[in-house]
Amino acid sequence: MNWLIVKSDFRRNKIINLALFLFIMLSASLAVLSVVMALQTFASISELYKTAQPPHFIQMHKGKINQEEIDKFMSTYQGITYKQTITMIDVYGESLTVEGKGHTYNLSDCLLDIGLVKQNETKDLFLNSKHEKVTINKGEMGIPVLLKEMYGMEIGDHVILTSNGARSEFIIKEFILDSAMNSTVASSTRILLSNKDFEELEGQVGENEYLIEAYFENPKEAADFQTAYENAGLPQDGQAVTYTIIFMLSALTDIVTVFVLLLVSILLIIVSFICVKFTIMAALEEEIGEIGTMKAIGLKFTHIRDFYLDKYRVLALAGVISGYILALLISGLFTKHISTTFGNMKMSPLAFVLSISASGLVFFLTDYYCKKILKKIKKVTVVDALVSGKGVDKNKGYIKDGLYKSKKLSVNWLMAIYEVFYTFKNWIIMFAVVLIAVSMIMIPVNLLNTFEAPEFITYMGSSLEDILIEVENGENLENSYAKVKQVLEKDADIKNYYEYRKVRVKTTNKDKKPMNLYIDCGGNAGNELQYISGKAPEGRNEVAISYLNASEMGKTVGDTIALLFDNKDQKFVVSGVYQDVTSGGKTAKSKYNFPELNANKYSFSINLNDNREAVKKSGEWYKILGAGITVDPMEKFIDQTLGGVAKQLKTIVFAIVTIGLSLTMLITVLFLKLRLAKDLSEIAVLKAIGFSEQDIKKQYMIKIGFVSAAGILSGIILTDVLGEEIVAAALSIAGIGLKKVELISNAVIEYIICPLLLMLLILLVTWIVVRTVKKYNIISTINE
Known part of the structure; x- marks a missing residue:
């Protein structure tokens, strides 16, 4: 009889029931999608890493290296399971021209550092979309998917390299997955060449940069190793990155997407309950006479409730099953970025299990909520329903x-x-x-x-100006710095500019283990950033530290930090804790210039008299300043x-x-x-x-x-x-x-x-x- 009543109600209230079905289906679908995306993101990255074997620690270095010293240090450091040094030929975007079907362009607007490399033997491998090791022949090139997405390159396009008077032409054979540099936030990307082409170009074009890589039994050991490596005075004219940072930068785009989907699915489930309540209350109000009749002939509350509950159970079950199927069908649209960046991968068994669990949770929550609402039938009396005609909501106050x-x-x-x-x-x-x-x-x-x-x-450790200039680490650091200063001081179009020098200072973390603190120092250092607490440094002995550094060091505003330089510990007070997503989120700012220490890097942030000229002016400066110095309009830097x-x-x-x-x-x-x-x-x-x-x-x-x-x-x-x-x-x-x-x-x-x-x-x-x-x-x- 219950089934006959359910069928009759479906025929009588087709529009409302269809709307409710669609709504439950949508709620379940979004819940499943958020679970699938979260699991596929981490599963895909883990699967890629299993084959590609990205390093647990990378130290990038421009300039000469003594490989024997590096090997000697690593062989004595306990916990290292594998080590290698990779040579990379750095070239600039304007040196690469792409000739496709009906269009030709170069990569001069690419803000990423581009390096040419050859395939490695066993670790830090370059893979195709099927997670297979890529083999490149002479005259061929493997382009990272990062550049493919940015420029719409296709297999078979020609890439022409012109540098230092040399010219080489390649055909794009494969789009490669680079496990270590697969995000624009990483600021670098690598192009794969054949061993023969690489050997012919090395020393002829660009500038050599070395990737000094180390592997450990436990990837978490990389942070301690980084401190020991830097304090040993080994090559470090470049960015150092650990496994944890590589993983988080890889997943950043999809983490944000999962968060938004999860937020919306939770809100949608809440509204789904409201929708169910609407429908149940409307049905009870319309059928109050029938409810009174059923009570009058002696039917129990549970029997009457089940007449309605069965209908919503059928709707919820159908909606959840349909939502689950819909989510699986359209999941490819939401996981497209994951597949492109980390390779094609079937849904993991865990994703199936947890997505079914998410659907089940939506069903059981809906069932519980329906039971709770239908308890209102208990309060309805035969007299209320059949004589006075009062519904389930009897409280009707007086209205003026x-x-x-x-x-x-x-x-x-x-x-x-x-x-x-x-x-x-x-x-x-x-x-x-x-x-x-x-x-x-x-x-x-x-x-x-x-x-x-x-x-x-301001969340990237810099104040908001029109143009950003960075002098890269290397043997010509001081000469390049002087060159930039000379250009800026003579340019009448500049309203004002701020300069910063980055230095490395020794200190300790909350466990009293040694660590290095990288400090950007200058007259404007720390100003206009996003502070969680405190403020920008002002006095000589004040320093502002990033949120992740504050967590690692166990410091808050007002605490004292002992910084070791000039052969003695000097006390600095934490003036503020700010937020930064660059350099692994671990930076610091100080007005004190640390003249006792050598600079690791210089940067300049410039305001123009007319900020509309930022693109034009940055182009002019780039041509004047030349290699080793990046010049970017701030908006373009953020966008890329x-x-x-x-x-x-x-x-x-x-x-x-x-x-x-x-x-x-x-x-x-x-x-x-x-x-x-x-x-x-x-x-x-x-x-x-x-x-x-x-x-x-x-x-x-x-x-x-x-x-x-x-x-x-x-x-x-x-x-x-x-x-x-x-x-x-x-x-x-x-x-x-x-x-x-x-x-x-x-x-x-x-x-x-x-x-x-x-x-x-x-x-x-x-x-x-x-x-x-x-x-x-x-x-x-x-x-x-």
Whole structure:
């Protein structure tokens, strides 16, 4: 009999049941997708690393090296299982020209450091999309997928290398997976050549750079090894990177995507419960007479409940199964970046198991919530249901009509606003849905806007200026520094500029183990950064440290740090803790210039009189300054560094906005059906005393509009207040050097476009639904 009732209800309420089915399906689908993406990201990286064997420690070095000294040090360091030194030929983007089908371009706008390498024997391998070791023949080239995504290169395109008067031409044979340098945040990328081509070009083009690599039984040993290596005075004119940083930089883009999907799926499940409540309450109100009859003939509460519960169980089960299948079918769209970056990989067994568990969780939560709502049937008496006609919600408070105040507002406006104001709990569901929808849309939109904004440079350990110049490590460091200073001091287009020198100072971590602290020092060091606590350094003995350094050292604002230089420990006070995603998130800032120490690097941040000339001026300086010095407009630097994250996030945000708007319209339909069912007698009375159908429609438009406006306003406030806390919590867990992010919002989108679009859609749906009041018959309704 239960099954017959379920079938009958499905036929009678096709639209509502279909809407509820679709909604549960969408909730389950997003929950499954977030689980699949999270697991596939880490599983794919782990699978790639298993074959490619990226190093646990890399020290990049430009200049001459003494391989015997390096080997001697590593052979005496306990815990090293393998070591190798790789030679890489550094070339510049303008030296590489690509000739494709109908288009020719060079890589002069590429901010990544490009190195030519040959295939390694057993570790730090370059693989294809099937995780197979790539073999390159003479005249062929393996291009990293990073450059393929940036420029749209194709297999068979010709790449022409021109450098130092030499010219070589290659054909792109394969797009390679580089386990150590597969993110724009890494700032470097490698192109694979055949052994023969590499040997012919070495010494003829570019400049040699060495990758000194070490492997350990436990990758966590790399941090201690880095300190020992640097203190031994071995080659270190370049960036040092550990396994943990390589992994996090690789996963950064997909971690952000998983976070957004997970956030939306949680919000969607919450709204799914609201949707279920709408439907159940509407059904109970419409069928209160039948419920009274069943109670009158002696049916138990559990039997009556099961008539309704079975229907929602069927809907939930069908929705969850369909959502799971849908998620598997479209997962390729969401995991495309993972497949491209880390290779094609089938879904892992763990992903299948946990995604099924996520679907099951949605089903059991929905079932539990349905049972909780259906308990309201217990409170319904036979007299309430069959005599007085009261539904499951008996509490109908007295409403002041306020008609005596109708001097400026019309009767329709006063009646509508007073009903919402004095019985707001009847409208709280609609208010909550709009609030959640606004937050669900605006938090991801603001996160995307933050990653794309020039101000994000303050999370990368630098202040916001027009142009960034960096003098690379190497034998010509001081000469290059002097050359930059000479150019900047003579240029009349410069408004002002700040210079910084990076030095390495010895100190200890919270376990009293030795560690090296890299400090950017200069007159503007630490200014305009994003501080979690404290402020920029001011005095000679003050230093600001990054969040990850503060965690490793166990220091907070006001603590003292002992820095060893000039053959003695000197005390510095921590003035502030800031956020930085560069250099593995471990940096420091000080106004003191540390003249006792040699510089590891120089950088300049420049403001122009006319910032619109940044691109043109950086191009001029690049030609003058030459090799070994990078000159980038700040906006371009941020765009290329975080472009991959923003591109992936943009696709997800578009889908979320579409879901959010559709969700709002769907809930509006369900809510209005519930309200109209509950207000049937009131509508009949209004018609009987002379209110026209247009008056009644107008009142409902005003009610929904008033509640929606309150929900939109509250959603904007909630986004501004809690949005940053939610994002910060996720980024802090990710361990990329960020703990607190100030979301940068677009005022036009947040305060004008989003509210207006939501309001227009809600009012449009309301107008369509309330047209059904013309079908209400006064006499039959009053008789009932």
